[in-house]
Amino acid sequence: QSALTQPASVSGSPGQSITISCTGTSSDVGSYNFVSWYQQHPGKAPKLMIYEGSKRPSGVSNRFSGSQSGNTASLTISGLQAEDEADYYCCSYAGSGTWVFGGGTKLTVL
Amino acid sequence: EVQLVQSGAEVKKPGASVKISCKVSGYTFTDYYMHWVQQAPGKGPEWMGLVDPEDGETMNAEKFQGRVTITADTSTDTAYMELSSLRSEDTAIYYCAKGGFDTGFDHWGQGTLVTLSS
Numbered sequence: 001q002s003a004l005t006q007p008a009s010v011s012g013s014p015g016q017s018i019t020i021s022c023t024g025t026s027s028d029v030g031s032y033n034f035v036s037w038y039q040q041h042p043g044k045a046p047k048l049m050i051y052e053g054s055k056r057p058s059g060v061s062n063r064f065s066g067s068q069s070g071n072t073a074s075l076t077i078s079g080l081q082a083e084d085e086a087d088y089y090c091c092s093y094a095g096s097g098t099w100v101f102g103g104g105t106k107l108t109v110l
Numbered sequence: 111e112v113q114l115v116q117s118g119a120e121v122k123k124p125g126a127s128v129k130i131s132c133k134v135s136g137y138t139f140t141d142y143y144m145h146w147v148q149q150a151p152g153k154g155p156e157w158m159g160l161v162d163p164e165d166g167e168t169m170n171a172e173k174f175q176g177r178v179t180i181t182a183d184t185s186t187d188t189a190y191m192e193l194s195s196l197r198s199e200d201t202a203i204y205y206c207a208k209g210g211f212d213t214g215f216d217h218w219g220q221g222t223l224v225t226l227s228s
Contacts, residue, residue: 001171001172001173003154003156034211034212036214036215038155038215045205045218045219045220045221046147046155046205046207046215046218047218048214048215048216050214051212051213051214051216052212052214057214057216087154089154089155091155091157091214091215093211096169097160097169098157098169098171098172099145099157099160100157101147101154101155101156101157102154103154104153104154
């Protein structure tokens with residue numbers, strides 16, 4: 001099972017919007033609506049930000065949104081804030097009871 | 111409040127095994143899968159496998175097949191992950207994470223650092 005493909009890094013200025021892509025295959029992202037996104041600050045455990053492609057857990061800011069089209073899922077963060085600077089990972093169900101993560105994207109807030 | 115509390119850091123020799131525990135509270139243990147995730151230094155998370163505490167059924171990632179054993183003890187609401195034949199690339203933080211198809215991995219343990227040292 002190959003890792004999902006994410007850009008290594010993205011950056012944006014405070015107040016701007018950024019989008020992080022997550023490309024899989026027809027065996028994972030393209031077959032299931034079970035993509036989730038995680039934010040990870042240094043030294044901390046990952047935190048769920050989006051699940052089932054576009055749903056936000058309670059307590060997650062509505063500045064975070066998710067979408068999915070074909071084999072690619074996307075995470076958009078609007079109104080960038082300094083505290084959004086972190087690593088972001090996508091994850092997809094890959095069938096047969098298995099899951100696969102993306103390689104991660106480092107977000108820098110300029 | 112949902113909590114997943116993992117056992118402490120371990121130092122192991124190559125070829126040895128390590129067993130990490132994850133004790134949960136604040137929800138019904140048997141209602142959700144428990145996943146285990148490996149994160150090597152400076153790398154992204156890698157899904158290792160899961161256990162369904164309801165019936166003990168497990169699934170493992172191909173990469174760890176034959177080396178990982180994931181179990182659940184419903185009498186103590188604790189999940190375990192044992193990794194055998196340890197090698198240098200197994201130096202990593204290991205996380206347990208609660209979740210299912212319709213929840214994502216919504217709660218995580220604090221992580222357990224396993225260091226390989228000869």
